[in-house]
Amino acid sequence: MIQKRICIVTGAAKGIGKAIVQRLVTENTFVVAIDIDAENGILLENVFGKDKVHFSSINICNEKEVQSLFADCLSRFGRIDALVNNAGIIRDNMIWNMSVDEFDAVIGVNLKGTWLMCREVARVMKEQNSGRIVNIASRAWLGNKGQSNYSASKAGVVALTRVLALELGKYNVCVNAVAPGLIDTPMTQKLKPEVLQKLIEAQPTKTMGLPEDVANTVAFLISEHTQFITGQTIYVDGGKSIGASL
Ligand code: NAI
DSSP states (O other), X not given: OOOOEEEEEESTTSHHHHHHHHHHTTTTEEEEEEESOHHHHTHHXXXXXXXXXXXXXXXXXXXXXXXXXXXXXXXXHSOOOEEEEOOOOOOOBOGGGOOHHHHHHHIIIIIIIHHHHHHHHHHHHHHHTOEEEEEEOOGGGGOOTTBHHHHHHHHHHHXXXXXXXXXXXXXXXXXXXXXXXXXXXXXXXXXXXXXXXXXXXXXXXXXXXXXXXXXXHHHHHTSGGGTTXXXXXXXXXXXXXXXXXX
């Protein structure tokens, strides 16, 4: 029997994270699914089966919870083959209206939480001399009005990805980022319809992406075909990052 890969996915309860879980379980992967949303998260075990998914309700900003997650994974599986850092939040406002709480919350989850998960997995993957890390950034790291907190957090994720590719390269660990554009998930479903319509019109494709578009790219990056790709940011954004569009 071929041994299953062990992959941790954060923010797995819904949206892009759930699509990543769905994609990976079809590819001989056992997924440790992480989310603060325990109500939706636990459903993953019912939907995909406990032989394919284990759910753990963890806040990725909490150092102790993150450390006990990794201790638990190591005692259960003895190794971790891939980590997908997908959990993220938005708290949009123009900077003159943005509170320190809105800034701290977004930097806390998107950057500090991702960094904490990366630090713990780096200790494991360095030791085992193998692994893949994929960080979900955003096209918004290039800049988006009303997202000074979010864009800065995602620029941090891109920089973190590049540094970890340098630090972990000789340990056979590839670290890449995926930068989605406008994707149809609970996060974007909260936008006002007129705002969403404007964003769709600004797309070169005039469409939103699907969570599966991001999941397919993540699956490629953690596959065995990508050992010479590291430190890169792959856009899954319908061409929005090109920037020049009438
Ligand atoms: P979502 O809001 O649908 O799902 C995010 C999940 O992360 C939720 O289940 C939430 O409970 C979980 N989460 C939030 N804080 C957490 C924490 N502290 N610890 C553990 N889990 C936590 O979001 P969506 O749209 O699926 O986004 C996923 C990722 O993709 C995020 O990093 C987001 O910034 C990024 N992204 C999304 C885009 C979009 O258009 N939907 C565009 C670009 C990037």
